[in-house]
Amino acid sequence: MFEVIAPGLATTVQDVGRSHGQALGIPPSGAQDAFSLRVANLLVGNPHGGPLILRDDPGAAGLEMLLIGPKLRALVPCVVAVTGADMRPLINGTAAPLWQAFALKADDVLSFAAPTRGARAYLAVHGGIDVPLYLGSRATHVRGGFGGFEGRPLKAGDRLRIGRATQRFGDLIGRRVRPELIPQYAPPHRVRVIKGPEDHLFAPASVELFFSTPWRLNAKADRTGFRYIGPPLSFAPGERPDYLIQDAGADPSNIVIDPGAPVGTIQVPSGVEPIVLGVDTPSIGGYARIGVVITVDMAAVGQTRPGEATRFVPVSHDEAVQALRAQEMLINDSSLAGV
Amino acid sequence: MIYDEPIVRTLGDVALNIEFGDETSVVLNFRILTLDHAIRQHPPKGLIETNPQVRSLGLVYNPLITTRDALSDHVRALLKGLGAVRSLPSRRVIIPAWYDDPWSRECAEAFGVPHNMDYIASFNHISVPEVIAQHTGSDYWVTGVGFVPGAFMSYAMDPRLKFGAPLYRTPRTWTHARLLNFGGNTSTIYPIRTPGGGQLFGRTPLNIFEPAQKNRAFKDGPVLARAGDRHRYVAITPDEYYAIRAKVEAGTYDYEIEEGVFDVAAYLDWLKTVEAGHV
Numbered sequence: 001m002f003e004v005i006a007p008g009l010a011t012t013v014q015d016v017g018r019s020h021g022q023a024l025g026i027p028p029s030g031a032q033d034a035f036s037l038r039v040a041n042l043l044v045g046n047p048h049g050g051p052l053i054l055r056d057d058p059g060a061a062g063l064e065m066l067l068i069g070p071k072l073r074a075l076v077p078c079v080v081a082v083t084g085a086d087m088r089p090l091i092n093g094t095a096a097p098l099w100q101a102f103a104l105k106a107d108d109v110l111s112f113a114a115p116t117r118g119a120r121a122y123l124a125v126h127g128g129i130d131v132p133l134y135l136g137s138r139a140t141h142v143r144g145g146f147g148g149f150e151g152r153p154l155k156a157g158d159r160l161r162i163g164r165a166t167q168r169f170g171d172l173i174g175r176r177v178r179p180e181l182i183p184q185y186a187p188p189h190r191v192r193v194i195k196g197p198e199d200h201l202f203a204p205a206s207v208e209l210f211f212s213t214p215w216r217l218n219a220k221a222d223r224t225g226f227r228y229i230g231p232p233l234s235f236a237p238g239e240r241p242d243y244l245i246q247d248a249g250a251d252p253s254n255i256v257i258d259p260g261a262p263v264g265t266i267q268v269p270s271g272v273e274p275i276v277l278g279v280d281t282p283s284i285g286g287y288a289r290i291g292v293v294i295t296v297d298m299a300a301v302g303q304t305r306p307g308e309a310t311r312f313v314p315v316s317h318d319e320a321v322q323a324l325r326a327q328e329m330l331i332n333d334s335s336l337a338g339v
Numbered sequence: 340m341i342y343d344e345p346i347v348r349t350l351g352d353v354a355l356n357i358e359f360g361d362e363t364s365v366v367l368n369f370r371i372l373t374l375d376h377a378i379r380q381h382p383p384k385g386l387i388e389t390n391p392q393v394r395s396l397g398l399v400y401n402p403l404i405t406t407r408d409a410l411s412d413h414v415r416a417l418l419k420g421l422g423a424v425r426s427l428p429s430r431r432v433i434i435p436a437w438y439d440d441p442w443s444r445e446c447a448e449a450f451g452v453p454h455n456m457d458y459i460a461s462f463n464h465i466s467v468p469e470v471i472a473q474h475t476g477s478d479y480w481v482t483g484v485g486f487v488p489g490a491f492m493s494y495a496m497d498p499r500l501k502f503g504a505p506l507y508r509t510p511r512t513w514t515h516a517r518l519l520n521f522g523g524n525t526s527t528i529y530p531i532r533t534p535g536g537g538q539l540f541g542r543t544p545l546n547i548f549e550p551a552q553k554n555r556a557f558k559d560g561p562v563l564a565r566a567g568d569r570h571r572y573v574a575i576t577p578d579e580y581y582a583i584r585a586k587v588e589a590g591t592y593d594y595e596i597e598e599g600v601f602d603v604a605a606y607l608d609w610l611k612t613v614e615a616g617h618v
Binding site: 019020021022023024025026027134135141143144145146151194196197241243244246247248249255256257258262264265282283284289291292293294295317320321324325328 | 340348349350351352353354356358361362363387388389390391392393394395397399402403407483484485486487488489490491492506523524525530531533548550560561562566
């Protein structure tokens with residue numbers, strides 16, 4: 001059990017997220033940087049679930065912590081790991097390692113330094129955070145008010161149960177990630193994109209501009225959508241037929257409602273401030289989509305701090321699937337040292 | 340425009356869209372739902388979920404198990420075998436609503452815009468009672484569910500009663516839950532408190548989204564609407580609204596849901612006579 005002394009900015013219980021919600025308007029949710037959460041779970045010997053977006057297996061639940069971490073009191077001995085943004089963990093004020101499993105004694109207070117790189121850190125605990133499964137996942141969807149801990153971010157005074165231990169703590173303590181596998185989250189962030197499905201609606205020069213400009217993350221970014229500041233994009237010239245004005249709207253960025261809003265979809269309403277849809281994405285959209293961020297690079301999107309630069313890089317579908325396969329190969333014990 | 344052949348579009352590395360056209364069309368939606376049923380009956384390897392909407396069918400798949408090409412070939416083969424749509428499973432759901440309600444008015448006042456019901460009436464050159472008569476006079480076909488949990492899109496099935504009003508130019512930062520609204524010809528209900536730009540004209544005492552799943556109408560899931568449902572709205576008095584709401588909150592309200600099969604062929608024939616002006 002953990003007692004929440006201070007909740008931090010927006011600390012939520014997350015796993016890899018829920019599938020089968022698209023046709024219900026229920027987003028996948030889960031960790032915005034699923035790679036970091038899954039590695040944290042791997043470090044502490046938990047099930048780490050399937051790859052981001054696929055969500056055939058949600059894995060164990062941990063905490064997603066945004067920019068300002070919580071202050072937690074361990075009420076029982078446990079083994080934890082912190083990954084993602086460099087929100088250095090402190091045990092009773094003394095530094096503890098990142099990307100490494102370590103022990104907490106009963107009554108230890110775990111707090112976090114402000115990050116200098118990355119925006120979201122992940123805490124996993126051996127046994128997982130024990131909240132009820134909701135529609136197959138423990139992920140919190142705050143706007144819908146369901147999943148996770150009472151469907152909301154943590155508050156001071158909350159008590160989080162820890163699932164049953166299945167391994168000896170001594171076998172887990174000290175497991176760490178091989179240093180070359182630790183992401184650095186250094187701007188400018190490189191985010192790979194598969195073009196389309198409506199890149200043809202944009203002026204060709206604007207598609208080129210989209211892929212050559214450094215974009216800055218708007219401070220209003222959240223798990224529903226990450227908005228980027230940069231030059232306006234224009235649409236291909238041409239007469240707009242009456243039925244589209246009637247059914248979708250007069251703006252050239254308007255399209256008739258469509259199921260195409262998977263995580264990573266880049267919408268550009270009125271050609272201004274592209275929005276990358278996050279894990280709390282709506283399941284449908286009505287704006288032209290210039291491209292979709294590849295699955296593995298949603299971690300980099302989630303680790304971008306407001307104001308930091310991002311470059312979007314066009315890649316093929318094959319390259320995206322290879323990157324996904326390569327990342328899946330990393331998430332196992334061979335990526336760890338101290339095992 | 341309705342395409343001669345549906346276009347298979349790539350959406351990133353884990354999703355495909357089978358796009359039948361670029362316009363809003365209930366008739367197109369019949370074909371999309373038929374394809375959706377066929378895919379669910381014969382799910383291809385690696386398919387995770389489907390998401391039928393008004394003009395396209397979304398597919399989410401695992402590219403580590405199948406390939407984009409294998410999945411689109413499977414779908415194209417199913418499309419070939421579909422033939423004309425004769426019927427579809429479809430529930431008819433009665434939705435009581437307090438039209439021209441105080442909550443819709445409160446939202447308009449909070450955002451400094453004219454009362455939306457008055458705007459809908461004047462936009463369509465009819466009176467407020469006529470708006471209510473028109474909205475309760477036709478079944479509404481649910482083409483798809485999504486946006487926020489439980490939200491849906493629906494369209495008047497009687498083309499003579501088709502109407503609506505444009506979305507706000509600048510969306511509200513909040514809307515009360517369960518408000519009926521128009522965005523163009525799309526009729527829908529906000530399931531939860533959410534930002535939005537729809538023109539508000541009534542409130543239902545029914546839960547559209549019930550995460551606690553207390554009522555047996557939600558025994559299979561927290562969302563009331565399903566693609567392919569027919570919704571019929573019924574105007575109620577404030578007293579009836581509060582009486583129903585109390586039952587809904589207690590989990591004891593008996594939702595009027597009739598399971599059934601919708602005769603698409605007969606509907607399309609009827610539509611032809613209406614469009615020819617014979618009815």
